[in-house]
Amino acid sequence: MQHLVLFDIDGTIMHSSGAGRDAMEHALAATFGTPGDPAIRYDGKTDKQIVREAMRHAGFSDHDIDSRMGEVISLYVSGLPARLDDPKRGVAMYPGVATLIEAVHQRSDSVLGLLTGNVESGARLKLASVGLDFDQFRVNAFGSDSEVRGELPAVAHKRMVDVFGVTLRGTDVVVIGDTPADIACGRSLGARAIAVATGSYSVEDLRGHEPHAVFADLSDTDAVLAAIVG
Numbered sequence: 001m002q003h004l005v006l007f008d009i010d011g012t013i014m015h016s017s018g019a020g021r022d023a024m025e026h027a028l029a030a031t032f033g034t035p036g037d038p039a040i041r042y043d044g045k046t047d048k049q050i051v052r053e054a055m056r057h058a059g060f061s062d063h064d065i066d067s068r069m070g071e072v073i074s075l076y077v078s079g080l081p082a083r084l085d086d087p088k089r090g091v092a093m094y095p096g097v098a099t100l101i102e103a104v105h106q107r108s109d110s111v112l113g114l115l116t117g118n119v120e121s122g123a124r125l126k127l128a129s130v131g132l133d134f135d136q137f138r139v140n141a142f143g144s145d146s147e148v149r150g151e152l153p154a155v156a157h158k159r160m161v162d163v164f165g166v167t168l169r170g171t172d173v174v175v176i177g178d179t180p181a182d183i184a185c186g187r188s189l190g191a192r193a194i195a196v197a198t199g200s201y202s203v204e205d206l207r208g209h210e211p212h213a214v215f216a217d218l219s220d221t222d223a224v225l226a227a228i229v230g
């Protein structure tokens, strides 16, 4: 194994068409009495970080937020399936993603994984909603592992040792994501960041954060594979 290839989910693998945000706002309203400021961005953040930032902004203390964190995340996850499965939303994978994931999956020198701010149960529901097999992602780090995205690459790196008994160099860890936070999160590990502009950030925005490579989308399988393993 020479590469651990970690995919972000929202904005990278798939477009959830507001399903996640809507589920979170309903959970926040039910738990805290407010859905939070609609201007607060969700992309690039972990689920718990979203709760904390939105509710701090609404005036809640960290003590209040921590005491209700379990409840709000549980409500959020229970509200996801109906929203993800709503045909009016058009939840879908981006062009080329299924082909790229399959191509990485087939390589003997690479292990597929997820590095996402989603809690694990939410990640499972989102991948299922677009027909992706969760179990092909062997080494993962979720928002349920840490509220801080910057800690997630190290979680995945350690799981690689636990699952395969293999210690990779940091530079053999590849993080594929759609936000500056995805690019930044692996820096302390020396991970290779591949940015994709299918989320809310443009190619130019992302390039300014100096990823190893940046793509408009992931449809050029050979070019993306070359950036992953080259």
Ligand SMILES: [Mg+2]
Binding pocket: 008, 009, 010, 011, 012, 043, 044, 177, 178, 179, 199
């Ligand atoms: Mg994302």
